[in-house]
Amino acid sequence: MTTPTIILTVWLLAGSLFTEATYYRHHRYVPHYRYREHSANTENLLPDASNPAPEATRSGVPEVFHPAPPVIHQIPEAFHPVPEVVHPAPDSHLLHQMHHHTAAEAPFSPGQSRVFYGIMFDAGSTGTRIHIYKFIQKDPVELPVLDNEMFHAIKPGLSEYKDKPEEGGNTIRQLLKIAKKTVPEEEWKRTPVVLKATAGLRLLPEEKANALLKEVQEVFEESPFYVPNESVSIMNGANEGVLAWVTVNFLTGHLYSNTRRTVGILDLGGGSTQITFLPKSKKTIENAPPTFTARFNLFNNTYELYTHSYLGNGIVAARLMTLGALGADGLDWKVFTSSCLPKKFREEVTFAGSTYKVSGIPGGYAGYKLCYYEVQRVIKGIFHQPYEVKGSSIFYAFSHYFDRAVETGLVGNRGGAVEVRDFKKKAKEVCNKMTKYGAINPFLCMDMTYITCLLKEGFGFKESTMLQLAKKVNNVETSWALGATFDFFRNFNIH
Structure with a gap:
């Protein structure tokens, strides 16, 4: 199927998000942009909230979960609306900021196409991914379009190199080789390269995280690409959810619509998990903890999202929490067991730079009910449940x-629509046929049970809630990376 061209309104996606419940006055103007109707058959229709659940607090979490991160932006610098510029600045405008430039290029004239690129690294807990975006501007009075994305991932994540930062830097060098093959050489000096780390580095002690970031910065500096200020950082967890929400709703066409019908997003990483949606009821915002909301302007509309990132509740961290291993001592001699694992399974698991010995229970019992009980203890009392997720939201x-839905055969490689109850049904099947599915992934029973419990007892979804499982939308990865790239282009004043 031919992927439709995605209109990139970069200069509209600029400014600041606010976690405070304070509106501000923005420029009153009518933006002009090319509208392209996308096939979007999902809506986020949410009922009024009547008795929202009280804020849940987490206790007993090891201190390693909350190290003080390096100085970073508390909220994305995206989405501040600016007046329309009908005559984009020539490349010499970029020259002022990009020290790699040696000469200004000719102004952009009508009828001439201009191509530019952006490179965004997603340094997650289970791997590092590179997103290389290609944009085309065909006319100075029209907005650029997103032409395509080159995506590649490498494992393990940077956090696994906490004691060997030089080796972590080498993984970045490998991915930069792909960037050099993808981006034409004449574009290298004006193509920004940015890395944002997520939960993997947020879980590390500050000094070790900083050592890795410093190494990446040095690798960037030796590359032929443009390295902007603060190009290497740890991203605030709330940013992940908001920028992923922008990416998905941009790709599905919802942000072009005046109906304000959007889709929520659920992101499950290795170290953290995020939920973000646009509430229908003001009560959802009013009753949410102050740090669970973000406000910004986009397409001359004000959006106030419900969003939160739960550090330590990503899929890999949750495995170790279920096993009672995360934050434990005596890792050299202790073996952590679970009825969620095949009885004869025994393996060493490395996460955030620490290695754990884990196994099934050879002479014990295994299965869905016992596994659910173990997982429930990890989730219970931690999550705030917005009332609106019990409605008909998508x-x-x-x-x-x-990934887990594909591994278990719940959906095919192209994804698809499922209900929460489908995860529960498949989790029971996997756990009760552990020998069969254990050969695919010994953690499948634990993971599928965790996802089921997370959706039902964590976030409070009904079993009938519809989830659209997707790795890509319009051939672009569903992640926060595209939204973060918009942000950096705003800082470069590319129109």
Whole structure:
């Protein structure tokens, strides 16, 4: 199927998000942009909230979960609306900011196409991914379009190199080789390269995380690409959810619509998990904890999202929490067991730079009910449940939601629509046929049970809630990377 061209309104996607409940006055103007109707058959129709659940607090979490991160932006610098510029600045405008330039290029004239690129690294807990975006501007009075994306991932994640930062830097060098093959050489000096780390580095002690970031910065500096200020950082967890929400709703066409019908997003990483949606009821925002909301302007509309990132509740961290291993001592001699694992399974698992010995229970019992009980203890009392998720909202779920659904045969490689109850049904099947599915992935029973419990007892979804599982939308990865790239282009004043 031919992927439709995606209109990139980069200069509209600029500014600041606010977690405070404070509106501000923005420029009153009518933006002009090319409208392209996307096939979007999902809506986020949410009922009024009547008795929202009280805020849940987490206790007993090891201190390693909350190291003080390096100085970073608390919220994305995206989405501040600016007046329309009908005559884009020539490349010499970029020259002022990009020290790699040696000469200004000729102004952009009508009838002439201009191509530019952006490179975004997603340094997650289970792997590092590179997103290389190609944009085309065909006319100075029209907005650029997103032409395509080159995506590649490498394992393990940077956090696994906490004691060997130089080796972590080498993984970035490998991915930069792909960037050099993808981006034409004449574009290298004006193509920005950015890395944002997520939960994997947020879980590390500050000094070790900083050592890795410093190494990546040095690798960037030796590359032929443009390295902007603060090009290497740890991203605030709330940013992940908001920028992923922008990416998915942009790709599905919802942000072009005046109906304000959007889809929520569920992202399940290795170290953290995010939920973000646009509430229908003001009560959802009013009753949410202050740090669970974000406000911004986009397409001359004000959006106030419900969003939160739960650090330590990503799929890999949750495995170790279920096993009672995360934050434990005596890792050299202890073996952590679970009825969620095949009885004869025994393996060493490395996460955030620490290695754990884990196994099934050779002479014990295994199965869905016992596994659910173990997983429930990890989730119970941690999550705030917005009342509106019990309504008819549609959510896009990706990352490990998608990966586990594909591994178990719940959906095919192209994804698809499922209900929450489908995860429960498949989890029971996997756990009760552990020998069969254990050969695919010994953690499948634990992971599928965790996802089921997370959706039902964590976030509070009904079993009938529809989830759209997707790895890509319009051939672009469903992640926060595209939204983050919009942000950096705003800083470069590319129109």
